[in-house]
Amino acid sequence: MGRPLILAHRGASHYAPENTFASYEMAVDMNADGIEIDVHKSKDGHLIVCHDEKVDRTTNGTGYIKDLTLEEIKSLDAGSWFDKKFSKEKIPVLEEVFELIKKENIFLNIELKNGPIFYSNIEEDVVGLIKDYRLENHVIISSFNHYSLLKIKKLEPRIKTGILYIAGMVSPWKYAKSIGADAIHPLFITINKEVVKECLFNKVMVNPFTVNNEKEITLMKKLNVTSIITDCPDIGIRVVS
Numbered sequence: 001m002g003r004p005l006i007l008a009h010r011g012a013s014h015y016a017p018e019n020t021f022a023s024y025e026m027a028v029d030m031n032a033d034g035i036e037i038d039v040h041k042s043k044d045g046h047l048i049v050c051h052d053e054k055v056d057r058t059t060n061g062t063g064y065i066k067d068l069t070l071e072e073i074k075s076l077d078a079g080s081w082f083d084k085k086f087s088k089e090k091i092p093v094l095e096e097v098f099e100l101i102k103k104e105n106i107f108l109n110i111e112l113k114n115g116p117i118f119y120s121n122i123e124e125d126v127v128g129l130i131k132d133y134r135l136e137n138h139v140i141i142s143s144f145n146h147y148s149l150l151k152i153k154k155l156e157p158r159i160k161t162g163i164l165y166i167a168g169m170v171s172p173w174k175y176a177k178s179i180g181a182d183a184i185h186p187l188f189i190t191i192n193k194e195v196v197k198e199c200l201f202n203k204v205m206v207n208p209f210t211v212n213n214e215k216e217i218t219l220m221k222k223l224n225v226t227s228i229i230t231d232c233p234d235i236g237i238r239v240v241s
């Protein structure tokens, strides 16, 4: 039985501004097995990597991503809000993250943000780009929008999908299977031994989020989860190694 993979949540986001190359590169340096990112769509149709629907919290700009062009988004400082030393950081586009994934040979969890702001054809766009980069076996797409996951499976069955959820569920593997999903991505406090055992027995991966301290990471390791999504990949790697 292998150890759980450590996926750096928005990069090593405890130590560097989330969803920037500074946080991704730090995660690579900490030997994370992969990273988790969040994807939206700009006014001019580019796939933008940012957690919030608006740029306000994590940049010096304002407004919804859906109302901004790539040029406007790229002009923003995405690091100073965290620490002035990161003032050169920019909001990445999905292509740039794909280049990094290929270069570093690490795994990628793409969280598709599609609701309450809905982006038309974001599923087609993301799937198309994954295929262009031939990353079908290096990514998993997760979303709180399970209709999007259903659509992705129809578009390309080889791409793995994971259902995100935050409330406890009985036998979540059955629901995951019912929409063709390969994994559950539960809020970590909602799972227990039975949930993990049933999922693994039925070949559904278990990738809980966001597990940030040694005690909780140790607990997830004991449960034998597939991956652990954490802001602190350094702690994650130390605990699971």
Ligand code: G3P
Residues within 6 Å of the ligand: 009, 036, 038, 051, 111, 142, 164, 185, 209, 210, 229
């Ligand atoms: O993918 C796990 C986790 O990132 C989901 O919640 O709000 O941090 O994107 P959030």
Ligand code: CA
Residues within 6 Å of the ligand: 036, 037, 038, 111
């Ligand atoms: Ca996320």
